[in-house]
Amino acid sequence: xxxxxxxxxxxxxxxxxxxxxxxxxxxxxxxxxxxxxxxxxxxxxxxxxxxxxxxxxxxxxxxxxxxxxxxxxxxxxxxxxxxxxxxxxxxxxxxxxxxxxxxxxxxxxxxxxxxxxxxxxxxxxxxxxxxxxxxxxxxxxxxxxxxxxxxxxxxxxxxxxxxxxxxxxxxxxxxxxxxxxxxxxxxxxxxxxxxxxxxxxxxxxxxxxxxxxxxxxxxxxxxxxxxxxxxxxxxxxxxxxxxxxxxxxxxxxxxxxxxxxxxxxxxx
Numbered sequence: 001x002x003x004x005x006x007x008x009x010x011x012x013x014x015x016x017x018x019x020x021x022x023x024x025x026x027x028x029x030x031x032x033x034x035x036x037x038x039x040x041x042x043x044x045x046x047x048x049x050x051x052x053x054x055x056x057x058x059x060x061x062x063x064x065x066x067x068x069x070x071x072x073x074x075x076x077x078x079x080x081x082x083x084x085x086x087x088x089x090x091x092x093x094x095x096x097x098x099x100x101x102x103x104x105x106x107x108x109x110x111x112x113x114x115x116x117x118x119x120x121x122x123x124x125x126x127x128x129x130x131x132x133x134x135x136x137x138x139x140x141x142x143x144x145x146x147x148x149x150x151x152x153x154x155x156x157x158x159x160x161x162x163x164x165x166x167x168x169x170x171x172x173x174x175x176x177x178x179x180x181x182x183x184x185x186x187x188x189x190x191x192x193x194x195x196x197x198x199x200x201x202x203x204x205x206x207x208x209x210x211x212x213x214x215x216x217x218x219x220x221x222x223x224x225x226x227x228x229x230x231x232x233x234x235x236x237x238x239x240x241x242x243x244x245x246x247x248x249x250x251x252x253x254x255x256x257x258x259x260x261x262x263x264x265x266x267x268x
Contacts, residue, residue, distance in 0.1 A: 023245070025239065025241070028234060028237075028241070029231070029234075032227075032230055032231070032234055033227060036223070036226055036227050036230055037201075037223065040200070040218060040222075040226065041201045043171050043172075043173065044173050044202075044203050044216050044218065045203055045216075047169055047173045047175065047216050048175075048203050048204065048205040048214050048216040049205055050169070051165070051166070051169065051175050051214045051216065052205050052206075052207050052214055054165050054168070055162060055165055055177060055210075055212070055214070056207055056209050056210060058161055058162060058165055059127055059142070059210050060209075061091075061093050061157075062094075062127075062143075062144035062156070062157060063144060063146065063155075065091060065093075065097065065155040066097075066144060066145075066146035066153040066154070066155040067153075069083070069087065069097050069153045069155070070148060070151070072084070072099060073099045073100070073148070073151035073152065073153055074099075074101055074151050075099075077099070077106060077107035080099060081109070084097040084099075084107070084109050085109055088109050093157055093161065094155060094156075094157060095110075095141060095156045095157045095158055096108065096109045096110035096141075096154075096156045097109050097153065097154070097156075098110060098153070098154040098156075099151075099152075099153060100145075100151065100152035100153070100154060101150060101152075103152075105154070110156070125179060125180060125211030125212060126145050126147075126210060126211065127142065127143070127144050127145075127179055127210050127211065127212055128142075128143050128145070128179060128182075129141070129142060129143075129159065129182040129183075129184055129189070129190070130142075130143050130156070131189060131190055131191060139159065140158075140159030140184060140189050141157065141158060142156060142157050142158070142159055142161065142162055143155070143156040144210075159189065162177060163184065163186050163187075166185060166186040167186045172218060172226075173216050173217065173218055174186075174196045174197065174198050174216070174219055175214060175215070175216050176195070176196065176198065176214070176215045176216075177212055177214060177215075178212060178213040178214075178215060179212045183195070196219065197217075197219040197220045198215060198216065198217025198218070199217060199218075199219070199220045200218040200219070200220060200223050201217055201218055201223070202215070202216070202217035203215075203216050203217065204216070
């Protein structure tokens with residue numbers, strides 16, 4: 001009977017040792033999981049705010065160009081066009097400038113010129129994505145319209161300018177800029193059959209200055225892949241801590257048992 005009791009105690013000690021050893025491993029994995037998710041969530045949040053800042057700066061260059069050209073709105077095209085063309089030549093960021101009176105484009109550096117139906121007086125945002133226009137087939141242009149009474153100036157640039165801003169984010173997040181019903185992201189735009197995946201840690205920010213929305217998120221499966229990589233990096237260290245913890249526990253149990261045996265022998 002004592003033999004079975006010894007075996008039972010030995011098995012109990014082994015089970016307890018394994019359980020104690022697993023505590024630092026399980027705790028470490030839980031902390032890693034929480035830290036990884038918090039890091040991804042914070043990166044997405046910060047990326048959205050930084051995207052607003054950088055894209056606002058980019059669009060503000062169109063605003064400055066339109067502001068500089070506004071004094072020519074209403075002037076004869078023969079007088080204004082020389083200045084507009086010089087601006088296009090001097091400012092590489094600019095694709096085109098156009099002057100508008102009463103909703104009609106009457107002077108334009110773009111060839112062919114802006115279509116009148118591309119004007120967007122009803123839109124809340126002064127910025128619009130123009131996709132597959134006759135002047136830029138199979139391409140995207142970003143147009144900014146500045147209004148003063150019946151006069152307007154439209155300044156536009158290539159969509160690649162915004163894409164370059166989004167590609168500067170090397171954090172794994174997918175950033176998408178939404179202008180009304182149209183959108184653009186680093187590798188596509190509204191012409192795509194489906195939007196890019198942003199299902200994980202999704203967040204949005206709105207530009208109060210130019211009226212567009214930034215949508216930020218990680219593609220499906222990204223977080224799991226990050227956890228898997230982190231797991232392979234920390235598991236050896238956690239396993240070592242678990243082995244040391246279990247060894248210390250087992251040694252303590254062993255010494256306690258030896259002490260009891262000696263005490264019993266002395267008393268006998």
